[in-house]
Amino acid sequence: MRPRDIGLISTFTAFTALGAQVAIPIGPVPITLQVLFVLLSGLVLGARLGFLSQTLYLLLGLLGFPVFAHLGSGFAVLYGPTGGYLLAFPLASFLAGMMSGRGKAIEMAGALLAIGAIYLLGWARLSLLIGPEKAFYLGVLPFVGVDVAKAVVAVLVANAVREALPEGRF
Template sequence: MNAREISLTALFVALTAVSAQIEIPLGPVPFTLQVLMVLLSGLLLSARLGFLTQAIYLLAGAIGFPIFAGFTGGFAHLYGPTGGYLLAFPLASFIAGLFAERFKNPYLWIAGSLLALGVIYLLGWLRLGLYLGGNFAKALYIGVLPFVPVDTAKAILAVGIARAVKRALPEF
């Protein structure tokens, strides 16, 4: 990795941490802006660097840095009700980045971002369902469905931001 990649990775780790603090509590799964940063890290950096960015974010939070929602940290978050969502972040960023690298069509970037969002929902729903004692229907109703409209808008916004940044800064 060169200095530019290290700097951009660190920047997006910090942006993901800040976006986690912008939250609206909705039960066991809060509404945050993390998904926006997860998608942007892949769309703007690359599949590889997006994955690395989110993996570093998870590692830093797991070892206790207070960078998860509500200025919290610790390994318990990866095992708790939101653990599946968090663990999906590197993969989701990789998927969004892969679509941005492979395709020029912005609609395919949106499709990749929505696929990435689906991965976050799938892993989050599975973990939350297990946390709720196998009540996957309840997990769907409290951990996925309330978030779909807003997260879909965030995916579209992420693509718009990424395209604007890449037009303004082609070297990005």
């Protein structure tokens, strides 16, 4: 792996950690900017590096670095109500990255697929704690509009970044 790749992975890991701190508590799952950076990591870096950036994010949180929402860390966060969403981040970044550079419509579809993966794993984990119906109403439904907006922003930003680069990509 090139030093440049390590720098890019680390940068998007840091962006995701910063996005976690922009948290609006609305129930067991807060609204954060993490999903925006998860999508961007895949769309900008591609599937492999995006996946690695989000895996590093989870690893840092497990090791006790306060990278999760509200400066949280440790296994308890991944075991708690938001654990399924967090564990889906590497997969979501990978899915978005698979569609990177294939046109805005395809990238948007990839971003929405990535969000769907986050919802599915997040809802499944939260369902174990509070039941499936309540988990849907508290852990999925309130986020749909906000996350679709994040997907639009991620696709636009990723395309702007690629256009600004001499070769069109990192």
